[in-house]
Amino acid sequence: MKSTIEASLTEDYTHPIRDVLWGHIYMTEKQALMAESAPFMRLTRIMQLGPVYLVYPGATHTRASHSIGVYHIGRRLLQNLTERGASWLTHEGVKSFLAACLLHDLGHFPYTHSLKELSLTSHESLTGGIILQEPMRSLVGATGADPAFTAAIVDKEMEAKDSELLFYRKLLSGALDPDKLDYLNRDARYCGVPYGAQDVDFILSRLYPNKERGADIDSRLIPNVESILFSKYLMYRTVYWHRQVRAATAMVKKALINDLNSGELSGNDLYDLDDNGLFSLLGQNSLIESVREGRIFATAVEIPPEKTDFTALRETNGRVKYEEKLADELRRKGLDISGKDIIIDVPEPVSFETGLFVIDEERSFGSSSSAFKPEMVNSFIQTLYTIRIFFNQKYKKNVETFVQACSILYK
Numbered sequence: 001m002k003s004t005i006e007a008s009l010t011e012d013y014t015h016p017i018r019d020v021l022w023g024h025i026y027m028t029e030k031q032a033l034m035a036e037s038a039p040f041m042r043l044t045r046i047m048q049l050g051p052v053y054l055v056y057p058g059a060t061h062t063r064a065s066h067s068i069g070v071y072h073i074g075r076r077l078l079q080n081l082t083e084r085g086a087s088w089l090t091h092e093g094v095k096s097f098l099a100a101c102l103l104h105d106l107g108h109f110p111y112t113h114s115l116k117e118l119s120l121t122s123h124e125s126l127t128g129g130i131i132l133q134e135p136m137r138s139l140v141g142a143t144g145a146d147p148a149f150t151a152a153i154v155d156k157e158m159e160a161k162d163s164e165l166l167f168y169r170k171l172l173s174g175a176l177d178p179d180k181l182d183y184l185n186r187d188a189r190y191c192g193v194p195y196g197a198q199d200v201d202f203i204l205s206r207l208y209p210n211k212e213r214g215a216d217i218d219s220r221l222i223p224n225v226e227s228i229l230f231s232k233y234l235m236y237r238t239v240y241w242h243r244q245v246r247a248a249t250a251m252v253k254k255a256l257i258n259d260l261n262s263g264e265l266s267g268n269d270l271y272d273l274d275d276n277g278l279f280s281l282l283g284q285n286s287l288i289e290s291v292r293e294g295r296i297f298a299t300a301v302e303i304p305p306e307k308t309d310f311t312a313l314r315e316t317n318g319r320v321k322y323e324e325k326l327a328d329e330l331r332r333k334g335l336d337i338s339g340k341d342i343i344i345d346v347p348e349p350v351s352f353e354t355g356l357f358v359i360d361e362e363r364s365f366g367s368s369s370s371a372f373k374p375e376m377v378n379s380f381i382q383t384l385y386t387i388r389i390f391f392n393q394k395y396k397k398n399v400e401t402f403v404q405a406c407s408i409l410y411k
Contacts, residue, residue, distance in 0.1 A: 005086075008094045008144070009079050017068055021186050025072040030143040034099065035068065037139055039106050039130050043067060045274035049187060050112030051248035052239060054294060056191040059239075063105045069182035074101035076204055077171065077178060077215075086209035088164055095144035097168045099131075100153035101178055103140070106130045109270065110278040111252055116348050117316060118256065120267050128155030163211060170214030175225060175353040175365070176203060184231050187239065195234035199224060208359060216357045222370045229352055229372055233380045241347060247297045247390045250345040252278075255287040257316055258340075287340075297343060297390035300402035305385050308409050310346075313387060319344045322409060326389070329405040341392035344409075347385050352377045 013026040017035070027035065034040060043063035052059040075098055082089060107126025109115040128151035130136055140147045152158040153168045160166055171177065181200050188196025206221040217225065239245070259265040259282065269281060282288045290296070312318035324339040331337060354377060356365040366374045389406050 003082075004091055005082050005089050005094060006079075008091045009075060009082065019065065019069060019072070021069060021182075021189055022072050025068055027071070028143065030139075031071075031098065031102065034102060034136070034139045034143065035064075037135055039136055040064065040067075040103070042272070042274050043105060043108070045276065046108065046110050047112070047275060048183070049191075049240070050110075050245075050275075051252075051291065052112075052191065052242070052245050054248055054296065055242050055244050056193070056239065058190045058192055059187070061186060061190045063108055066182055066186055067102055067105050069186055070104060070178045071098060071102040073178035073181050073200065073204075074098060074172070077207070080204045080207060081209040081215065084208055086211075088167070088211055090164060091144060092146050092149065093164045093168065096140075096146050096149040097153060097171070099140050099143055099145040099150045100168065100172060103127065103131060103136070103150070104154050104172065104179065106136070110273050110275045112249065115253075115256065115270060117253065118260070118267070118270070120270060122157070124155045125157055126271065128152070128158060167211055167214060174214055175356050176207065176215060176217070176228070180228065180232070184228065184235060187235060188231075191239055193235075193239065195238065196231050198228060198231065210357070213357055216359045217365075218360045219358055219369060222358065222365070222368060225354070225356060225365060226370060226372050229354070229377060229380070232352060233384070236350065236384050241384060243299050243302075243388060244296050246345050246347070246388060247299065247343070248291050250343045250388075250390060251287045251291050251297060252282075254340075254343050255282050255285045257320070259285070261320075295393060298393050298396050298399070300389040300391050300399060301406045303387045303389070303406070303409060305346075305387055307411055308387055309411065310387075313344060313346050313409075319346065325408060326405055329408055330401065333401050333405060335395065335398055335401060337392075337395060341395065343390040345388045345390060347387075350381060350384065352380060 012028045015027045015029050015032040017025045017027065019025050046063045048061050048063055048066050049059045078094060078097065104127060107123040107130055109123055131140055131147055131151040137147045140150050149165060152160050152165055153172055156169060181198060184196035185198055203221065203224050206218060207215040210216045273281065279288055279292065313322060323342045323344055326342050327337055327339040354365045358365055358368045361368050391402055
């Protein structure tokens with residue numbers, strides 16, 4: 001006879017969804033209603049990778065398909081951990097975790113991470129708020145989940161003292177979380193690159209539940225964790241932070257910053273938008289029109305952060321000042337140019353999670369037999385952090401002048 005938790009994960013999953021990556025994904029009829037709601041439908045109008053399609057034309061998959069994939073892996077993860085002794089799970093907790101997996105991106109901003117540096121409420125907090133409002137509150141509750149518990153799994157700013165809730169938080173956000181296992185595989189598939197493919201079946205088969213830490217591994221899974229770390233690095237280097245992708249993202253970000261600084265937009269205008277809604281909001285902005293038409297700014301120079309006034313450049317206002325200084329320098333060299341034709345791009349912080357415990361070696365992953373020591377992982381991050389100066393394509397014949405002028409940015 002099945003236990004209550006096994007039944008929570010296996011019974012009444014009769015609603016099929018066909019996914020290009022995982023094949024048939026099954027939900028209960030009540031869970032399927034969440035995926036058919038208006039808040040979730042917004043995710044079908046947000047491309048998972050924003051402007052990546054400009055470099056990899058196949059990258060037009062959506063936040064919705066990714067979210068369904070995260071739900072699928074999350075369910076398989078709980079099934080495996082239940083079989084291995086996660087006796088503390090409850091029916092309500094399991095259903096809440098599955099709802100959190102499916103809905104974890106409800107509050108995500110459009111156009112990937114163009115809005116990430118702006119002073120806005122985090123998308124995790126927005127997600128929590130949407131889950132606690134109608135219609136999601138009732139739809140989540142109808143699945144057997146607790147809406148408040150579900151929201152708190154996603155939004156870490158919400159108070160959490162329940163040990164089961166903290167366990168689910170660690171599962172949803174960690175080194176081997178369902179989010180990462182889906183997006184690395186899915187993004188690689190749609191971009192047509194080999195870097196992100198992971199052996200999900202084997203990974204799930206070698207995870208062991210721990211009430212405080214989430215999921216532990218044994219040493220046989222160390223190569224898979226190494227593969228994930230290196231895959232994430234390669235995907236950032238060749239896909240997510242490809243120079244043309246960074247240029248297009250920086251153009252959208254600059255248009256937003258300009259409109260926010262001028263008062264044409266307020267932060268509240270940027271919530272609950274899809275990709276088309278963001279472009280419509282920004283109207284006839286020349287930067288936005290250029291991105292729409294594929295006229296992406298060119299790269300003048302790439303500078304390691306340690307060779308610049310990195311602290312100033314990390315701040316958006318400091319960046320704007322340097323863009324104007326660079327325009328002044330170029331005008332002194334004879335170019336008729338303004339700051340709006342120049343963008344200084346500084347990558348946002350990125351992390352490579354390694355917070356796993358290797359049970360048969362009785363130590364953390366960072367001090368295990370893995371070749372991927374903390375200093376190596378940190379070197380990945382440092383290699384990715386490249387400051388780029390982009391400029392309007394109409395000045396491309398003057399690239400050497402740009403290179404010379406950019407010397408003012410060096411220490």
